[in-house]
Amino acid sequence: MDTQNKWPLYIAIGLPVLFVVGLIGAVYIPQLFTKPAQYDFVYITRNLSEPYGQTYTVEQGKIVKQYLPPPVDYKLSEVKDYRSVLLESIYLYDVETDKSRELTLEEAQALTIDQNPKSPDGYIFKSGQNSGGVVTDIFGGNRDYSASYLKNGFYSKRIYLTQEKSSRNYYGYGPGDFIGWVIK
Numbered sequence: 001m002d003t004q005n006k007w008p009l010y011i012a013i014g015l016p017v018l019f020v021v022g023l024i025g026a027v028y029i030p031q032l033f034t035k036p037a038q039y040d041f042v043y044i045t046r047n048l049s050e051p052y053g054q055t056y057t058v059e060q061g062k063i064v065k066q067y068l069p070p071p072v073d074y075k076l077s078e079v080k081d082y083r084s085v086l087l088e089s090i091y092l093y094d095v096e097t098d099k100s101r102e103l104t105l106e107e108a109q110a111l112t113i114d115q116n117p118k119s120p121d122g123y124i125f126k127s128g129q130n131s132g133g134v135v136t137d138i139f140g141g142n143r144d145y146s147a148s149y150l151k152n153g154f155y156s157k158r159i160y161l162t163q164e165k166s167s168r169n170y171y172g173y174g175p176g177d178f179i180g181w182v183i184k
Contacts, residue, residue, distance in 0.1 A: 030154040037095040037150050037157075039119040039184070042108065043176035044088040045162060055088055056108070058115050058180055063090065063108040091162055091176065095150070100162045113180035123152045125178045148176065 042063070044056060055066050090103045092111075118124050127148040150157045161176045 031157075034152050034155040035121065037119065037123045037152070038121045039123070040095055040182040041093050041119070041125060042103070042111065042113060042179040042182060043091050043093060043100075043125075043161065044179055045091065045176050046088050056090060056105075056179070058113050061112045061114070061183070063105070063111070063113060063179070065105060090179075092182070093159065093161065098159065102162070112183040114183050115180040117178075119181045120183075121152075123150045125149075126151055126156075127176065127178065 055068055056063050057066055058064070090105070090108045091100045092103050092108075093100045114120070125148065148159050148161050150159055
């Protein structure tokens, strides 16, 4: 059989193979050239059942406690001592072990926090979005709005924050709010 007559066969087999190899390369090559994350980060989980109580913010690189008083139109007969209502829990995510642990206020205040959205090694914390990978961008995909990711350029790594049951998790808005990167 003449090889000139086989070109359509070669193209019909070769193009899908090249497409699959290209997709595999687009998914796995970025992680080969991306260094692992080096900076841990701090996040909080919220208890949205109360509109008042203790919350946390960062001032001059340190976590400080704030108190949110009840709204003016809130039923004052239902208000507890708003300074004793814990609205948020503080967690540290360790990038080496891929695990979170709850911090006391004293432990959190001992850390130096950088609130820049991008870590010194180039990673960004994303929560409540899909991974935004090449395959998902082209073909669509399962969007998990409670998922969290560490992203660096084209590389995206799904991370699992605490599985605490809170109203924030229940409604699917994501398991935690990013506070900042821990500066070593």
